[in-house]
C-alpha cells in the first residue's frame with residue numbers, strides 16, 4: 436500500500452515539531468504536520484515562554500527592594516507598562532513562531548495550518564475536507580485547561596487568555612494551587628495587582644515535598660498574596676464591571692478578573708479516535724506503551740495528550756525518541772524517572788527532582804539531610820526569606836533519592852543537581868565534591884549530618 440506520507444503529525448507543539456523535524460530532517464521520512472493554531476504550541480505561545488518572561492518582568496519590585504537594602508536609597512521600579520510589555524511579548528512570540536516554522540520547512544516537513552482528525556488507522560482528514568494517508572500517525576495534540584463545572588464559570592479566564600489581557604486587572608482571584616496558580620500569583624502580585632489565591636487544600640503544590648509546600652505557601656503570604664486555603668469557589672456572577680464570587684464557605688467577594696488554574700486535561704475530544712479504536716484512559720488521555728505506541732500499531736502519541744509527565748522537555752524527548760525508534764533504526768525509550776521540574780515563584784523558586792521526603796519514607800528507610808537558612812544576599816538587604824535545601828538518601832546504598840531546593844534560582848540549580856542524581860550518585864560523592872564559595876548551592880555538598888534518620892516500621896511492628 437502506498438501512502439501520501441511516512442508520518443503525519445497532529446499538533447505542532449513541543450512533542451510534534453520535534454518528532455517531525457527529526458523524522459524528516461535527520462532520517463529523510465516524508466512528513467506532514469497539521470497545526471490548528473500557532474506553531475510552537477502551548478509552551479511557546481501560551482505557556483513556559485510568555486510565563487517566564489512575565490516572571491522576569493514581575494521581579495522588578497523585589498530587585499528594587501533588595502537594592503534599597505544595599506544602600507541604593509532611591510532604587511524604585513516606577514511605573515510598569517503592561518502595554519509596552521505586551522507589545523514586546525507579542526513580537527517575541529511572533530519571532531519564535533517563525534523560528535519554528537522555518538525549522539520545519541528546512542527539515543522538509545509539509546505544514547497544514549488546519550485542524551486534523553483521524554479517519555482510520557492510516558488516514559487523517561483536514562478541516563478543509565482533504566485527506567492524507569500515512570504509514571504512521573503521531574498524535575501530539577497536547578492538553579487544554581480544565582475548569583470546574585460551577586455556575587458562572589464562563590466569566591473566568593484560563594491561562595491561554597492571561598497573556599492576551601488588554602489591561603491588568605486591579606484585583607484578581609486565582610483558583611487552584613498547582614504550578615500555574617503559584618506562578619501567576621507571584622506574577623500578578625509583582626506586577627502590582629491585588630492578588631487573592633484560593634486553594635481547596637491545606638498547602639499549595641500538592642505532590643511536592645511537604646516542607647517545600649509549606650515554605651511556598653508562607654512565601655505567597657509574606658509577599659502580600661491573600662492566600663485562602665481550604666476554600667473553593669461555588670459560583671461566579673456578573674456585578675457591573677466586576678465579578679462576584681461566592682465561595683463554598685458562604686463568603687462573597689468581588690474581583691476584576693477570576694483566573695482558573697485548576698489543571699489541564701488531554702485534548703482528545705473530537706479527534707476522531709473512535710474511528711480508530713485507540714484506547715483511552717479514564718481521564719481521556721491516550722494510552723501508550725513505553726514506546727509511545729497506542730493500542731493501534733500505526734498510531735503513536737506523545738506529550739500532554741498521553742498525560743504521563745506534562746512538561747515540555749518530556750514531550751520533546753518522547754517525540755525525539757519516537758522518531759529515532761521508527762525512522763532512525765535507533766530504538767529509544769524515555770525514562771520518566773528523576774524528571775526535574777521548577778515552579779517559578781519569587782523570590783524563591785522551587786526546584787525538585789526524585790522522591791519527596793514523604794515518598795522516600797513510603798518506600799523505606801531514608802536519611803534526610805535538610806537545611807533552612809537565610810541566604811546571604813537577601814539577608815544583608817534585610818529580608819527574612821528562608822531558603823531550603825534537602826537531600827534524601829538511601830542509608831543502605833547511600834544513593835541520593837531526591838533533592839528539593841527552595842531558593843533563588845532553584846530552577847537553575849536543580850537542573851545541575853539532576854545530573855548526578857540521574858547518574859545514581861551517592862551522598863559520599865556529593866560530599867567529595869568541593870564546595871564553591873560563597874554560594875547558596877554549596878550547601879548541597881556540605882550537609883554532613885542527617886537531620887532525620889527515618890526507619891520504616893517492619894510489618895507487625
Ligand SMILES: Cc1cc2nc3c(=O)[nH]c(=O)nc-3n(C[C@H](O)[C@H](O)[C@H](O)COP(=O)(O)OP(=O)(O)OC[C@H]3O[C@@H](n4cnc5c(N)ncnc54)[C@H](O)[C@@H]3O)c2cc1C
Pocket residue numbers: 445446447448449450451469470471472473474475476477478479481482483484486549550551552575576577578594615702706737738739740745746747748750
Ligand atoms: C501557563 C503554562 C505554563 C507552563 N510552563 C511550563 C514550564 O515552565 N516548563 C515546562 O516544562 N512546561 C510548562 N508547561 C507545560 C508545557 O507547555 C506542556 O507540557 C507542553 O507544551 C506539552 O507539549 P505537547 O507537544 O504535548 O502539546 P502542546 O504544546 O500543547 O501542543 C499541542 C499542539 O497541537 C495543536 N492541536 C491540538 N489538536 C489538534 C488537531 N486536532 N489538529 C491540529 N492541531 C492540533 C494545538 O493547537 C497545539 O499547538 C506550561 C503550561 C502552561 C499552560
Ligand SMILES: NC(=O)c1ccc[n+]([C@@H]2O[C@H](COP(=O)([O-])OP(=O)(O)OC[C@H]3O[C@@H](n4cnc5c(N)ncnc54)[C@H](O)[C@@H]3O)[C@@H](O)[C@H]2O)c1
Pocket residue numbers: 582583610611612613614615616618634635640641667668696697698699744745746776777778779
Ligand atoms: N514550571 C512548570 O514546569 C509548569 C508551569 C505551569 C504548568 N506546568 C504544567 O502544566 C500543568 C497544568 O498546570 P496547573 O497548575 O493548571 O495544574 P496542576 O495540576 O499543577 O494544579 C491544578 C490545581 O488545581 C486544583 N483544582 C483542581 N480542580 C479544582 C477545583 N474544582 N476547585 C479548586 N481547585 C481545583 C488542584 O487541586 C491543583 O492544585 C502542570 O501540572 C504542569 O504539568 C508546568
